[in-house]
Amino acid sequence: MDIALLSLSSCLGCQMVFLSLEEYLYELIGGNRVVYAPFLMDKKELHHADLALVEGTVRNTEHFLKAREIREKADRVVALGTCSCFGGVQGLADLYPESRLLRSRFGDTAFEGGPQGVRRLLPLDSFIRVDAYLPGCPPVPALLEGFLRSAVSGDRLSREGATVCAECKVTSPPLPQPGPRRLTEGSGEPGKCLLDSGFFCLGPLTRDGCGALCPSGMGVPCRGCRGPSGRVLERKGADVEGETVRRLARATGKKEEEIRAEVPDPAHTYYFFCLAEPLLRKRRSGGTSPYLHRLGE
Numbered sequence: 001m002d003i004a005l006l007s008l009s010s011c012l013g014c015q016m017v018f019l020s021l022e023e024y025l026y027e028l029i030g031g032n033r034v035v036y037a038p039f040l041m042d043k044k045e046l047h048h049a050d051l052a053l054v055e056g057t058v059r060n061t062e063h064f065l066k067a068r069e070i071r072e073k074a075d076r077v078v079a080l081g082t083c084s085c086f087g088g089v090q091g092l093a094d095l096y097p098e099s100r101l102l103r104s105r106f107g108d109t110a111f112e113g114g115p116q117g118v119r120r121l122l123p124l125d126s127f128i129r130v131d132a133y134l135p136g137c138p139p140v141p142a143l144l145e146g147f148l149r150s151a152v153s154g155d156r157l158s159r160e161g162a163t164v165c166a167e168c169k170v171t172s173p174p175l176p177q178p179g180p181r182r183l184t185e186g187s188g189e190p191g192k193c194l195l196d197s198g199f200f201c202l203g204p205l206t207r208d209g210c211g212a213l214c215p216s217g218m219g220v221p222c223r224g225c226r227g228p229s230g231r232v233l234e235r236k237g238a239d240v241e242g243e244t245v246r247r248l249a250r251a252t253g254k255k256e257e258e259i260r261a262e263v264p265d266p267a268h269t270y271y272f273f274c275l276a277e278p279l280l281r282k283r284r285s286g287g288t289s290p291y292l293h294r295l296g297e
């Protein structure tokens with residue numbers, strides 16, 4: 001199988017995970033060919049790939065043309081990483097006017113003749129057809145390995161799944177607990193559910209697959225880096241912010257309005273990795289549109 005790896009606007013973190021696959025990487029390149037990967041090898045042009053892994057987002061016309069070219073030349077296109085699947089952290093750019101973003105990064109430097117920016121950040125499948133998704137910021141290596149094993153054997157790869165809570169080995173603490181709390185405001189009791197302990201843990205709304213790495217493995221709340229679960233995406237009534245607020249109100253014994261009043265940055269708190277996801281933007285209630293100031297939506 002011929003494999004291509006391609007970055008749009010990205011931090012290259014997902015490709016770094018590809019490189020960190022160690023023994024499996026040798027096995028993979030022993031039986032297959034990496035035919036195009038500008039980050040890894042000096043190959044200027046892609047002719048054809050059976051499988052293309054695309055990380056990052058489309059932020060300008062150059063990225064769009066690249067994405068379209070890979071769609072034309074690859075049999076199967078995989079959205080690799082949460083940026084590509086849901087817009088990822090880059091979706092937060094839509095909270096601000098583009099002029100402000102450019103000024104804060106480059107000062108008053110004038111840009112002429114460069115690629116034109118897109119009007120808003122969107123996942124890859126808003127621009128081209130995508131055959132499979134592997135979210136994660138970045139995807140954990142074991143997940144990428146399992147995914148590649150399935151992909152090279154021709155298995156169908158899907159977007160369905162359960163939540164991080166299903167993989168998390170904790171029990172509930174006695175209520176009420178102090179909160180709402182962030183990681184910098186204390187630590188939970190080991191082995192106890194962080195959301196029930198008053199922390200902003202997005203495990204109930206985040207897709208599974210990482211083995212609950214943060215809450216179960218490190219005792220820190222899930223921030224949602226694997227993106228929304230299938231239930232959140234598919235059920236129109238699912239509301240990431242509302243459900244988290246309800247759970248925190250129950251955990252702390254406070255009213256929901258009190259919890260909301262203590263969150264000055266709801267877009268960053270609840271939608272850090274998925275503000276750009278169109279399925280959440282379209283919701284009449286419980287969606288992300290109230291936060292998309294850049295577009296006046």
Ligand code: SF4
Nearest residue numbers: 011013081082083137
């Ligand atoms: S998903 Fe995360 S690791 Fe991958 S390119 Fe985006 S920001 Fe980087």
Ligand code: SF4
Nearest residue numbers: 165168193194201203
């Ligand atoms: S700690 Fe977080 S991920 Fe684990 S069960 Fe509680 S809410 Fe779910």
Ligand code: SF4
Nearest residue numbers: 210214222223225226
């Ligand atoms: S627990 Fe949450 S933030 Fe941590 S790796 Fe899993 S999905 Fe990402």
